[in-house]
Amino acid sequence: MQHSFICTLNFHQKEEKKMAIIFFLSLFSLLFFTLSSSHIIPRFPYSVISPEQQLNSGSVQNGLYRTKFFTQILDHFNYNPQSYQKFQQRYLINDTYWGGAKKKAPIFVYTGNEGNIEWFTQNTGFMFEQAPYFNALLVFIEHRFYGKSIPFGGKKKVAYANSSTLGYLSSAQALADYATLIIDLKKNLSATESPVVVFGGSYGGMLAAWFRMKYPHVAIGALASSAPILQFDDLVSPYAFDNIITQDFRSESENCYKVIKGSWNLIEETAKKHGGLELLRKSFKICNNYIGVDALEGWLGQAWIYTAMTDYPTPTNFLSPLPAYPVRKACSEMIMPEGASSKESIFPESKWSVKDRNAYCKFAYNVVPRPNWITSEFGGHNIEIVLKRSVGNIIFFNGLRDPWSGGGVLKNISKTIIAIVAKEGAHHVDLRYSTKEDPKWLKDVRKQEVKIIESWISQYHQDLATK
Numbered sequence: 001m002q003h004s005f006i007c008t009l010n011f012h013q014k015e016e017k018k019m020a021i022i023f024f025l026s027l028f029s030l031l032f033f034t035l036s037s038s039h040i041i042p043r044f045p046y047s048v049i050s051p052e053q054q055l056n057s058g059s060v061q062n063g064l065y066r067t068k069f070f071t072q073i074l075d076h077f078n079y080n081p082q083s084y085q086k087f088q089q090r091y092l093i094n095d096t097y098w099g100g101a102k103k104k105a106p107i108f109v110y111t112g113n114e115g116n117i118e119w120f121t122q123n124t125g126f127m128f129e130q131a132p133y134f135n136a137l138l139v140f141i142e143h144r145f146y147g148k149s150i151p152f153g154g155k156k157k158v159a160y161a162n163s164s165t166l167g168y169l170s171s172a173q174a175l176a177d178y179a180t181l182i183i184d185l186k187k188n189l190s191a192t193e194s195p196v197v198v199f200g201g202s203y204g205g206m207l208a209a210w211f212r213m214k215y216p217h218v219a220i221g222a223l224a225s226s227a228p229i230l231q232f233d234d235l236v237s238p239y240a241f242d243n244i245i246t247q248d249f250r251s252e253s254e255n256c257y258k259v260i261k262g263s264w265n266l267i268e269e270t271a272k273k274h275g276g277l278e279l280l281r282k283s284f285k286i287c288n289n290y291i292g293v294d295a296l297e298g299w300l301g302q303a304w305i306y307t308a309m310t311d312y313p314t315p316t317n318f319l320s321p322l323p324a325y326p327v328r329k330a331c332s333e334m335i336m337p338e339g340a341s342s343k344e345s346i347f348p349e350s351k352w353s354v355k356d357r358n359a360y361c362k363f364a365y366n367v368v369p370r371p372n373w374i375t376s377e378f379g380g381h382n383i384e385i386v387l388k389r390s391v392g393n394i395i396f397f398n399g400l401r402d403p404w405s406g407g408g409v410l411k412n413i414s415k416t417i418i419a420i421v422a423k424e425g426a427h428h429v430d431l432r433y434s435t436k437e438d439p440k441w442l443k444d445v446r447k448q449e450v451k452i453i454e455s456w457i458s459q460y461h462q463d464l465a466t467k
Contacts, residue, residue, distance in 0.1 A: 399425020
């Protein structure tokens, strides 16, 4: 049964309504099974299906990429003995269409997110589809501490053991990793004059934008898709994320919105009754023998968040198998303020609190966050003036159905810092593989991005010829 049918049910009796809500929410238990804390903390998406499960390693067999490793330094910014420890950083490469170093053909680099780089590679079809046109070399670099790029001998338990080791997991260290690897790769390929364009979506999009800002001598431009670089304290409303999700569901069906909004009280009422938690556990097909109501609500909240984020116009396997337009059908370093502020929200009301977030991070990671560090390191306040004065050649894509768009750059800053905004767009939908079902607006977005990137490379070669 499709979610659209559930969302348009008419409820005439109280008990019928209760059972329908339980059934409606149960559908999502088949799609999402990540347990969360009682306070819903939005995270960037990560698939519940491993890359190996998604493509059965077919991408390697079909020549989509080759796997390589680079010997990376642990700490780029200090000179104590431990800083010089090394680890193996994975990157994936495809040179099928590369024009070569002699032609100064471009190198397209994906700045890896917080997860297995194979998953992001397999879901970034835009780069593969444009490689023949640009004669580009494709490189996808894995973020330190994820996938197979684990410091401390590749032992995840050691790397994640405590704050003394996790202290090396930071965006600044990751950007320095990328710069070091790219420079070394270009040298080994005798391609020091090949222009580099960086790409990224979500957190990877933030890294792409920041990389262009911090390392303009390494990359000539960046495509930062769904990159909420303004989703920090005092820059945007802490309730923007929640408000967009609420609007996503409400715009499809007022009844669906009311069902979700009313579900929280129903769950809490059911949990208080004798045998209520067991009924909820069975209704949502929870594998654990016990689940608290707070954990259940946090888990469901993540389901609604991910559904809104991946409200793509075509079917997808990005996070879990989902139909087209699923809304219609159905912490540590970065402190991003989020909460549910109004009675209109589909989520239970929760006020944003730095104190509560700090307590959570201390409990979960034994780390006390520095809420203002990201904006000190990369900027954010007066972003228009800062970027206009400091750098150019960045594309910021945002889809307004994506809750992270509330922290995105939504208007042009200069002639070379372009904001592409799609009213019906979802989370970095522009970077996905194209399909026959893609709507015209999405095709137009990609054409615009290609045209802009082409102008960067053309300008680079002109500058190179006249130096």
